[in-house]
Amino acid sequence: MTTSSSEPGVSLGMPELPAPGYPDDVRARLEADAREVVARYPDSRSALLPLLHLVQAEEGHVTRTGMRFCADVLGLTTAEVTAVATFYTMYRRKPSGDYQVGVCTNTLCAVMGGDAIFEELQEHLGVGNGETTGDGKVTLEHIECNAACDYAPVVMVNWEFFDNQTPDSAKRLVDDLRAGRDVAPTRGARLCTFKETARILAGFPDERPGAVEEGGSAGPASLVGLRLAKGETAPARVVHPRDGGPHDEQQDRTVHHPSPAEHLSSHDAPQDSSASDPAHPAGPVAEEGE
Secondary structure (H helix, E strand, O other): OOEEOOOOOOEEOOOOOOOOOOOHHHHHHHHHHHHHHHOOOOOHHHHHHHHHHHHHHHHOOOOHHHHHHHHHHHOOOHHHHHHHHOOOOOOOOOOOOOEEEEEEOOHHHHHHHHHHHHHHHHHHHOOOOOEEOOOOOEEEEEEOOOOOHHHOOOEEEOOEEEOOOOHHHHHHHHHHHHHOOOOOOOEOOOOOOHHHHHHHHOOOOOOOOOOOOOOOOOOHHHHHHHHHHOOOOOOOOOOOOOOOOOOOHHHHOOOOOOOOOOOOOOOOOOOOOOOOOOOOOOOOOOOOOO
16 A cells, blocks of 8 residues: 655655565675675675775666675675765666776866867767667766866776777767777776676686786876885986076086977876777777886
């Protein structure tokens, strides 16, 4: 029996029934995986985060059934599990695509073009924030800082980096994902589906040949500060003032005149992006360590 309030948009009715359980074969498989995860922790409840990734790997998002499973395994209430699952944005609460495309719209990425990328992708894909394309391939969302400000604007696909993006390169990226073409991130292993990514985040090995060796790390621009802290400084370089002011002729004979590829600031000379370097559609062309 259901009753309705006279207030528009409010419905009063019976409490929601308990979530159904997994089929027996699925539950047995998940229980075996869960035991392996729980064994890593001195306190079983500490395994909740990886277990939520585990059930997300099963269905592509964290369902009520998945939260009930986590509660049963760890001896928690479903309210405790729900509180955690709703706090962290990496846990999806509704069906989503094979590829989670996140556009950073935090301050630096936004002013460098992230807002424009996000707006154009919404129009290009015909979806809003947190929505999935009709073919089930791409879920688009704007996300907070990806800790890659030196490569702004940054797009992430299943948590892999695509640096120095532009609206055009981002549209090519999602088109390639939807068409099933091979897509390589700027840094890190080649892409796998969101379910596969969730299982890796649960703590299980990436069994794709060569994927571990491809694992991402900080790019060259990210390591400049570390190198300076270690004293690995390059010889001092002097560049002409931006205003093209006069120079001392004697001084000019000893000043290093940088080539177009040499700059003191990555903002003075941003690395080639996917829009300017078709041979490297994923982002910067610099190799790590250069």
